[in-house]
Each structure stands twice: as C-alpha cells, then as structure tokens.
Ligand SMILES: Nc1ncnc2c1ncn2[C@@H]1O[C@H](COP(=O)(O)OP(=O)(O)O)[C@@H](O)[C@H]1O
C-alpha cells in the first residue's frame with residue numbers, strides 16, 4: 410500500500426505521516442517513509458536520533474532511476490539499485506525499523522527547478538508498488554499542490570488530505586480532491602486534524618461531504634503534539650498514550666481494513 414499525505418502548510422502532514430508510519434510498523438508491516446518535502450523534517454518526527462539524521466542525504470535522481478520506454482511511447486523510470494542499497498547509502502532506519510529516505514533536498518536560493526526531484530519521487534513510488542506491493546510506503550509532501558500538478562503522487566493507492574477546521578484549509582482539500590481523481594488515485598480521503606469541538610468536526614465533515622470526499626479519521630487537537638515538537642522528539646516517544654496517537658492508530662486500522670477488503674473483493678471478483 411502506498412499512501413501520500415498532502416494538505417495545507419502546518420495542517421499536520423508530517424505528524425500524521427510519521428506517526429502512522431511507526432504504527433504500521435508496530436502492526437508488523439515493513440514500512441518505507443519517504444520525505445518529499447524540499448524542506449525535510451519527517452525523519453525528526455519519526456524520532457530518528459541526531460547521529461543517524463546526519464547520515465540522511467537526498468536520493469539523487471541519476472543514481473537511482475533510469476529511463477526505459479514503457480507501453481506506448483511513454484518514458485518510464487525504473488530503479489537501478491535495490492531499495493536496501495539506497496537506504497544504506499542515503500537513508501536511515503528509524504524506530505520500529507521504519508526505513509527513511511529524503512527524496513528532495515534544499516537546492517539553495519536561486520539554484521533552479523525541482524522538477525527532476527518530483528520525477529524521481531514519482532518513479533520511486535511507482536517502483537516500490539510494483540516490486541514490493543506488500544510493503545507500506547508513506548510519502549510526506551510539502552505544502553503545495555505541485556505534488557498533484559506534477560503528478561508526483563500519481564502512483565499512490567491512497568491520498569490522505571490533512572485538513573484543519575477553517576476555510577482556507579478546507580479550500581485546499583477542495584482543490585486537491587479533483588486533481589487527485591484526475592490522476593486516477595483510487596482512494597482520496599480527508600484526515601480531520603486539530604479538532605477541538607463537535608462544531609470543528611461538523612465543519613470538516615460537511616465540507617468533505619459537499620465535494621464527495623470521505624473523512625477517514627478525526628484527530629483531536631492535542632497539546633502532546635506541540636510538546637513533542639517543542640522538545641524535538643517524536644509524538645510516539647513523547648506521549649504514546651495521547652489522544653492524537655490513539656486517533657492515528659484508528660486511522661491505520663481503518664486503512665488496513667479497507668486494503669483488506671479491496672484484496673478480498675479483487676480475489677472474489
Ligand atoms: N493534532 C494536533 N494537535 C495539536 N497540534 C498539532 C496537531 N497536529 C499538528 N500539530 C502542530 O501543528 C504544527 C504543524 O504540524 P506538521 O505535522 O509539521 O504539519 P505540516 O507537515 O502539514 O506542515 C506543529 O507545530 C505541530 O506540533
């Protein structure tokens with residue numbers, strides 16, 4: 410299963426991606442956590458210690474993917490080396506064995522376009538799905554709709570859009586959902602985050618329903634998330650029993666249930 414996490418800046422994408430990655434691993438899955446944000450911080454949110462953080466280097470496009478001509482004239486990318494090699498050269502293995510790679514790096518001011526990086530991420534996610542369908546791959550993204558417009562998230566099976574209960578955040582969901590459908594992503598669902606009241610939840614549910622998007626999880630506003638950030642630790646290490654962690658655990662269970670049902674339908678059909 411390949412899961413992309415999108416949404417407006419500050420909505421909670423990295424918190425959800427990192428916590429869900431570790432919860433999937435605790436459920437016994439092999440997990441790849443990919444940071445697709447040019448200003449990466451997924452590894453920190455995963456709780457990877459400082460010494461290992463220094464080992465992380467952006468995966469360079471040329472070193473890992475080569476072009477092959479696919480069906481039709483469309484050029485496709487394929488991996489040149491096993492994922493394990495990439496992890497040991499560029500990545501880090503975090504708590505619960507979550508394998509982490511930084512897919513985009515800071516280019517520095519004025520150092521040009523990151524379209525090659527988008528293509529690398531797109532090809533890499535496609536390859537992981539083909540070669541390793543039983544693994545969970547979670548792609549954290551930057552706060553921009555470029556991941557949709559450039560098709561970076563084209564090959565995920567599920568796109569989670571993290572939303573907060575205010576209009577500009579919901580508007581972002583309204584822009585992302587149709588683009589995701591146009592890309593042919595099978596499942597697009599909203600994750601309501603920082604929910605403080607029933608009214609907050611209702612605002613998100615009403616908006617999502619009006620555009621035909623399902624709310625797959627509701628994560629409460631939880632001071633433990635901010636405390637963890639402030640202390641530069643991961644939420645799961647800081648407060649494993651917190652309400653936000655419990656909500657992400659329910660999200661993971663729901664994703665696994667739905668994936669199981671899809672497999673069952675496919676094999677009976
Ligand atoms: N459920 C929550 N309750 C309280 N604060 C949260 C919650 N989720 C995220 N935050 C806070 O919101 C900020 C942005 O979270 P982050 O996961 O980095 O978002 P993004 O990756 O979308 O930019 C951080 O300060 C984080 O601590």
Ligand SMILES: [Mg+2]
Nearest residue numbers: 422423446550
């Ligand atoms: Mg982030």
